[in-house]
Amino acid sequence: MPILNSRMTARIEGDFVVFLIGMRINRPLKVHKWLPVALAMPKMLKELSGKPESGFLGFEFFGGLSPVVLQYWRSFEHLEAYAKDRTGEHYPAWKAFNQKIRTNGDVGIWHETYQVKAGAYENVYVNMPSFGLGKAGTLQEATGAHASARQRIQKNEA
Numbered sequence: 001m002p003i004l005n006s007r008m009t010a011r012i013e014g015d016f017v018v019f020l021i022g023m024r025i026n027r028p029l030k031v032h033k034w035l036p037v038a039l040a041m042p043k044m045l046k047e048l049s050g051k052p053e054s055g056f057l058g059f060e061f062f063g064g065l066s067p068v069v070l071q072y073w074r075s076f077e078h079l080e081a082y083a084k085d086r087t088g089e090h091y092p093a094w095k096a097f098n099q100k101i102r103t104n105g106d107v108g109i110w111h112e113t114y115q116v117k118a119g120a121y122e123n124v125y126v127n128m129p130s131f132g133l134g135k136a137g138t139l140q141e142a143t144g145a146h147a148s149a150r151q152r153i154q155k156n157e158a
Contacts, residue, residue, distance in 0.1 A: 016073065
């Protein structure tokens with residue numbers, strides 16, 4: 001992705017959901033336990049990226065021994081519908097996790113969900129490619145009425 005050599009801010013119309021999900025490899029030598037968990041997420045992200053009707057708006061992936069995926073959704077209802085969809089990639093992965101790992105301690109998983117009301121956020125990106133909410137929403141120059149964090153949050157609240 002090309003770097004945008006300017007100060008940008010992102011907007012998104014209406015309410016949206018920020019969903020953080022991750023895993024933690026607690027027993028690195030038990031590759032047969034954590035690898036299937038790690039390989040499940042890219043399949044889900046590929047599936048969701050090809051289905052705009054799912055309400056999935058975009059994501060960022062952060063790797064390491066405790067990878068995290070930052071996701072943006074149109075609504076909690078869209079997120080929940082995907083989680084419960086027995087024909088999608090999530091359901092069989094969740095079922096397998098519960099059958100093979102559940103609470104044995106080999107692999108940890110977690111998620112956090114935040115419902116964001118329209119305008120109740122602000123952001124800035126400087127010398128960055130399209131990133132985070134900037135990929136899920138619409139980027140614009142962070143100048144004039146959008147120059148400072150206070151101006152952006154007040155502008156969004158109006």
